[in-house]
Every structure is written in C-alpha cells, then in structure tokens.
Amino acid sequence: MSDAQRALSSSDILPLSLRGPAPANVVAGFGFWLFLLSDIVLFAALFAAYAVLSDQTAGGPSGPELFDRKHVLVETVCLLISSFTSGLGALAARRSNSLATVFWFLVTMALGATFLVLEVQEFAQLLAQGAGPSRSAFLSAFFTLVGTHGLHVACGIIWLVIMLVQLAMFGFHPMVQRRLFCFGLFWHALDIVWVGVFTIVYLGAH
Numbered sequence: 001m002s003d004a005q006r007a008l009s010s011s012d013i014l015p016l017s018l019r020g021p022a023p024a025n026v027v028a029g030f031g032f033w034l035f036l037l038s039d040i041v042l043f044a045a046l047f048a049a050y051a052v053l054s055d056q057t058a059g060g061p062s063g064p065e066l067f068d069r070k071h072v073l074v075e076t077v078c079l080l081i082s083s084f085t086s087g088l089g090a091l092a093a094r095r096s097n098s099l100a101t102v103f104w105f106l107v108t109m110a111l112g113a114t115f116l117v118l119e120v121q122e123f124a125q126l127l128a129q130g131a132g133p134s135r136s137a138f139l140s141a142f143f144t145l146v147g148t149h150g151l152h153v154a155c156g157i158i159w160l161v162i163m164l165v166q167l168a169m170f171g172f173h174p175m176v177q178r179r180l181f182c183f184g185l186f187w188h189a190l191d192i193v194w195v196g197v198f199t200i201v202y203l204g205a206h
Contacts, residue, residue, distance in 0.1 A: 142201065
C-alpha cells in the first residue's frame with residue numbers, strides 16, 4: 001500500500017461527507033445531480049436565447065452560409081464515441097480493472113481533445129470570414145452557446161487527467177470510484193447537450 005493509500009485509510013482523516021447519517025455515495029450523487037440540474041438550466045437559457053436571436057443576422061451571413069455540416073458531423077461522432085468509451089471505462093473501474101480503466105479513459109480523453117480541436121478550427125474559420133460574435137446577434141448567441149459547451153468539454157478533459165492521477169496514487173479507493181462516477185454523469189450530460197446543439201443549431205439552420 002502506498003503512502004497516499006495509507007493516508008486515505010487512516011482513521012484520523014475523516015472527510016465531512018463521511019460524518020453524516022447518509023452514506024458518502026448518496027451524498028455525492030445527490031449533490032452532483034443538483035450541479036447537473038443547474039448546468040441544464042444554464043444551457044436551457046442559452047438555447048432559448050439562440051432560438052430568439054437565430055434570425056437576427058443584421059444583414060450578415062446566416063447559418064446555412066457559414067456552417068460546414070460535414071465538419072460538425074465528425075465532431076459529433078467523436079463526442080458520441082467518447083461517451084461510449086467513457087461508459088466502458090466506468091464499467092472497468094467498477095471491476096477494479098486498472099489497465100482497462102486507464103485505456104478507455106485515455107481514449108475518451110483523446111476523442112474529447114479531437115472534438116475541441118475541430119471546434120477551434122471551426123471558430124477560426126468563422127473569424128477568418130469576418131463572422132465573429134460581434135458581427136450580429138445570431139453569431140453572438142451561436143458563439144456563446146457552442147463556446148460554453150466547448151468550455152465544459154475542456155473542463156471535463158482536465159478533470160479526467162486529475163482522476164487518472166488520483167487513480168494512480170490511490171487505486172480504486174471509494175473516493176476515487178465516486179469521483180469517476182460523477183465524471184461519467186458529467187460527460188454523458190455533455191453529449192446530450194451536444195445532440196441538442198447539433199440538432200437545433202446546425203441541422204435546424206435555415
């Protein structure tokens with residue numbers, strides 16, 4: 001057992017989440033669901049703003065003139081596959097299979113990073129065409145919605161890096177298991193939001 005694992009198992013270190021009447025996994029799960037609900041409210045507001053402003057182009061280019069749906073389809077496939085690999089990583093973690101857990105989460109990270117690179121390329125192309133967020137209300141709403149989702153993906157990748165470090169240090173400690181479970185919820189929620197973005201913003205452009 002490593003020093004980090006011995007420190008976690010020490011009776012002198014008792015996190016606040018373990019001192020209440022409810023089990024730690026219940027407390028962590030409930031708290032994280034509340035966070036996800038608040039995030040869903042945020043994206044609902046951004047979707048509503050986009051729906052209102054999607055026709056306000058101020059004489060500038062509209063969605064069909066700007067969007068490369070094939071490019072966005074590749075982004076979508078990367079993110080959807082990453083949700084599948086994240087699920088495989090979570091299943092491997094529940095079996096305490098460290099090799100499979102690390103492998104599937106590294107694949108998830110690579111797919112998430114690919115998605116981000118493709119999204120940054122899309123933004124760069126739009127800016128090169130003079131279609132930045134200040135060009136029209138439509139583009140402001142577009143960059144805000146899609147950019148906020150991209151920021152969440154970037155945070156998810158950073159979170160996953162931290163979780164892999166914790167897995168190497170502490171092994172499949174219950175604390176690490178809970179955090180991997182919360183990460184899985186977060187990543188799947190991002191995929192659901194992106195399906196909404198792809199459907200409403202890109203496929204619904206007219």
